[in-house]
Amino acid sequence: MLPPALREGLHPRGGNLAEAALLMLYTAAVTTALAYPLYFAGVAALRAATASVMMLLEPVSAAVLAVSFLDEQLTAATVAGTVILLGAITALALAESRLQAKRNTS
Incomplete structure (x- = not known):
């Protein structure tokens, strides 16, 4: 995610900083911190x-x-x-x- 962040700059261009922060939090929490451990725990049980x-x-x-x-x-x-x-x-x-x-x- 670093290349798009470097291209866009430090602050999102959309104007809604709160929405951008919530989307980044969702991306970090759900897709990375939650999904991968659950996926590999499920695979380990098979x-x-x-x-x-x-x-x-x-x-x-x-x-x-x-x-x-x-x-x-x-x-x-x-x-x-x-x-x-x-x-x-x-x-x-x-x-x-x-x-x-x-x-x-x-």
Whole structure:
């Protein structure tokens, strides 16, 4: 966040300092101080295979959100990376379901 802050200057240009301060507080408190510990606590409670699938979904969902809401360009590299990650997720899910099926029949 430092480059945008250096470009904008010390004080926000919008004129509403209280609103800007509340938005910065929200960004610091919710997205950083609260979200990451909760995310990793949730991942720690999962099995390794499930956690790895969840970790692989994060960059895919970030790419989808960036293209959908932030008007990012959909490049060939983004599509290729998404296809590779979704393929890995599918392979992990299939391997896990086969392993689970073998455990149930044994």
